[in-house]
Amino acid sequence: MENCVAISLRQIRYFVATAEQGQITQAASALSISQSAITTSIKELEETVGAELFSRSPQGMELTPIGRQFLFHAYDILNKVEEATSLRVPAGDVEGSLTLAATYTVIGYFLPNHLERLKRNYPRLNIQLFELTREAIEEGLLSNRYDIAVLLTSNVQNPDLTMETLIGSRRRLWVPSKHRLLQQEAVSLKDVAAEPYIMLTVDEAAHTSLKYWSKTAFQPHVVLRTSSVEAVRSMVANGQGVAILSDMVLRPWSLEGRRIETIVLSDPVPAMDIGLAWRRNIEFTPAMEVFRSYFRQAFYIPTLR
Structure with missing residues (x-):
């Protein structure tokens, strides 16, 4: 039977809020609606898409690979709607x-x-x-x-x-596919400190990283410092270390076609x-x-x- 259920803007907005907040409770608070409304909306959206968009855990809602792809399109849809309905942007003849x-x-x-x-x-x-x-x-x-x-x-x-x-x-921990930390219910900076760490240095990334590390009793075991995001991506995907980087630079595949997974840390890590x-x-x-x-x-x- 053909699926004729349409996706609504409400579902997309609830999905984006949950993806950004990482928890249904926080998304509901940000939108001033009930948690059940978001839960129902996301379930309907997943049924329409035909795939799980989030993996659920005690730590919250983590986007699946399909969920990350859907988030990209969701942002584009919301931006297009805003463009079409906005009357406040100055006229296009500005020179x-x-x-x-x-x-x-x-x-x-x-x-x-x-x-x-x-x-x-x-x-x-x-x-x-x-x-x-x-x-x-x-x-x-x-x-x-x-x-x-x-x-x-x-x-x-x-x-x-x-x-x-x-x-x-949001900054998350990058690990290679099938890494042992993916099996833990919670991962802290103490766990990360036991792993070889690839430190990105561009745009003061190393300085920012050490600021939140300094609030703990642990330090990353840095095996490489590099200004190249692609170098970090390849080394993590190939099992040579882990890294903590923002979702903005996340691409789940290395140039060699190997998979990167992400983990939301239990310790506070500031967003970029x-x-x-x-x-x-x-x-x-x-x-x-x-x-x-x-x-x-x-x-x-x-x-x-």
Whole structure:
């Protein structure tokens, strides 16, 4: 019998909230609805898709491989709906230039899709993009060399800059397929400390990592430091170590076609926050306003005046 059940926007929003929060209780709280409403909605969605989107455990709701694929499409659907219904984004005939600074991770894993959409919606907006370190971006914003930046806001502490976080990308433990830690009910940083660790160094990843490690009695057993996300991915997939990285850079397959699995740690690990930054009290140009408004719409950030 043909399945004629349609997927609703409500189901997609409940699914995304659960994926982002990692627990039904937290998703229900964030959406101000009952837990049973989310549970029922996700069950209906899984029946329609024909596959489990989450694996359930005492630690919460973990996306399955199919669930991660579905999340990518869910974000795209919600963004398209927002584009179609929004009336607050400035008109597409805005003309001007924007000097935009961004860090390595942002350019590689976050910006390309948004830049393409901005170019399509605002063909007369000329964006000049520069890849820089966080320190160089801060100095460039303060000296008016760059208009605005997209970077890891969780790393910025300069009081002369205004920041607006768009999204928090959860950090999880990466392990190779069939790793022994996948069989444990709970995995802590103490467990990770017993494993060979691949330390990513780009965009201050090592510094951020050591900040949350320093709050424990343990330290990672680092066997390699590298600025290459692909190197981390391949080494983990090939069983040469584990790593803790954000979902933004997660791709479940290495270049060799080997599988990476992820684990939510029982110890607190901060998310990687991505957002905008600009010099405090600067007067926004029409091009800057268009850029900020686009991201506020894309990530449902309320306009504060």
